[in-house]
Amino acid sequence: MSTAVLEAPEKARPTSLRAVWPAILGLSVVFLVEMLDNSVLNVALPRISQDLNASASDLQWITTGYSLLFGGLMMAFGAIADKFGTRRMMLIGLSLFALANLAVLLVHTPGQLIAVRAAVGVTAAMTAPGTMALCFRLFDAENLLMRATSLITTVGLVGMAVGPTVGGLVLQVLPWETLLVMNVPIAVLAILCIRFGIPADDPAHRNSAPLxxxxxxxxxxxxxxxxxxxxxxxxxxxxxxxxxxxxxxxxxxxxxxxxxxxxxxMFDFALIKRPAVSAALAYEAAMGLGMAAITFSVSLQLQLVWGWSPAQAALGNLPQVIVMLAIGPFVEKIVDRLGTGKAAPLGAGAVLAGLVIYALLGRYDYVWIAVALALTAAGMRVVATIAGVTVMRGLPEDQTSTGAALSDTSQEVAGSIGMAVVGTIVAAALTGSLAEVAGSPAAARSFENSVTVATLALTAVCAVLVTWAARRAAKAPAEHGA
CATH class of the missing domain: 1.10.287 (Helix Hairpins)
Known part of the structure; x- marks a missing residue:
């Protein structure tokens, strides 16, 4: 197995994003679908329950089945892509993804829809590792990689922000199956862009080891x-x-x-010993934990404690989305001015500050929630971009898809753990169900106190991870390529 760090090929690579716009468009579309898939369908769950006579358990599996297979299979498909070709795996995955979504037209029972969603999760896992791996195939320059990564992420965040709203509007005039069928032309667009915009896989750069x-x-x-x-x-x-x-x-x-x-x-643990890689993964895990705390808690607080409607709560979360989008064009400038060694800890510090503000002051006024959402969003955007680029740059060229999958999986698992911690502490503090919080001042206070405890606990863990990551990253120049 090759252990050489990524090196530029002999052929000169593009010097601007405009030169490879079809490829960037295709990869952006793939990331957009990954961000949208579950959130858009969640809007349709009441309609699905009525049309298919689906139980609460059925609805849970419609969403959970997709998430489990998508998150669980990324590492395996990343390794397969490294061996047989990342571009090839992406094109096969997108083709199967389109067919899986189209199969919703044959659905008549909850079980059939669960099977379709499982198939969509598997095919989405086939495409996910290739998004960043193929992006890194396009450029040599670090600033272009930062710019491309930021642009692709921005497209996904825009979709995440407007997706549920668009889904709700679609449901006003069309059946819920449309939300899945819409993925078909999107997948076809991505296939065409990647097929003609990204060079074919070079056998010399594949992982030659047995699977x-x-x-x-x-x-x-x-x-x-x-x-x-x-x-x-x-x-x-x-x-x-x-x-x-x-x-x-x-x-x-x-x-x-x-x-x-x-x-x-499948994955050489020795690679994680590289300071740059291990530091980046620690940063990503910290961000996953921290963002889970605030994402899980804010919507519940706005609706259950303050009595906001779901639409108002969605608007209440807008500062996070707006700041993530607004800061995107400045990430490259921040990194250029400060360097990754200072920019990553600074971004992580913003996330930690936002979490502390929310934990201590968020219960008193929405202004503090808005500030917390803005700080965490800005910091998360900076750290996520730096960490993603660092992981990919720190791994061998024949393991780029595995590295991208490892990066995504670390955030997903950390986020799930963070939500479990918050959910456990909140459940322990309440004598009844969450639904009772709205009608009981005592239950509301217990909820807010438990959220404070949970958020501060996760903030402490995040701070430890960030501190370790910063110290670990400081060793990277001296041990580069170790």
Whole structure:
């Protein structure tokens, strides 16, 4: 297996984003769909329940089934893409993604829709690792990579912001199946852009080692069990989650043993020892934990404690989306001026400051919530861009898809853990259900106190991760390529 750090190929690469606009458009569209898929369909759950006579359990599996398979399979498909071609995997995944979404037209029962959503999750996992991996194939210059990454992320954030609104408008005039069928022309557009805008895979840059199927199975099982355990904690408490968590630990141990003893591991743990890579992953995990705390809590507080409508609560979260979009063009300038060694800790510090402000002051006035959302959004955008580029630059060229999948998975698992922590602390503080918070001042105070405790606890963990990451990153220049 190659262990050389990414190097520029002999052929000169483009010197501007405009020169490769079809490729950037295609990758942006892929990321847009990844960000939209579950959030748009959530708007249609009441209609789905009525049309298909779906139970609450059915609705849970319609969304959870997709999330589990999407998050759990990214690492495995990243390794497969590195071996057989990232562009090839992306095109196959997009084609199957279009067919899976089109299959919704044949759905007549909740079980059939769950199967369709599972298929969509699998095909989305096939495409996800390739988004950043193919982006890194386009450019050599660090500033262009930052710019391209920021642009692709911006498109996804715009979709995330307007997606539920667009979905609600579509449902006013068209059946809910339209929300899935709309993905078909989007996938076709992405296929055309990537097919003609990105060069074919070079066999010399593929991972030539045999595919580690046992490692892929164990890694996928571990991630799925971790995500499922976190879901069970939030929805049913620790008693229901512990058996699954135990199985996840056993699977994780087996995965580590397998990867450390096999001659050709799916992912070489030695790569994580590289200071730049391990620091970037720690930053991403910290951001996943922190953003989970504020994302989970704010909407509940606005609706349950302050009595805002769902539409008002959605507007209340706009400062986060607006700042994420607004700061995008400035990320490159911030990094150029400060360097990654200062920009990443600064961005992480903004996230930590936002979390503390929300924990201590968010209950008193919406202004403090807006400030907290703005700070966390700005910091998250800076850190996410730097960390993503750093992980990809710190790994061998024949493991770029695996690296992109590792980056995405670390955030997803950390986010699930963060939501589980908040959900557990809130549930422990309340004697009844969340629905009772709205009608009881005592329950509302208990909810706010528990959110404060949970947010401060996660902030402390984030601070430890950020401190470690900053110290680890400081070693990167001296140990580059280690």
């Amino acid at each position: 580690d199927l046992p490692g892929a199975v164990l890694g996928t099982t571990t991630i799925i069990l971790a995500l499922w355990s976190a879901t069970q904690v939030v929805e049913h408490g620790w008693r229901h989650a512990l058996p699954w968590l135990g199985l996840g630990v056993v699977s994780a141990v087996a995965f580590v043993v397998r990867e450390r003893t096999t001659a050709h591991p």
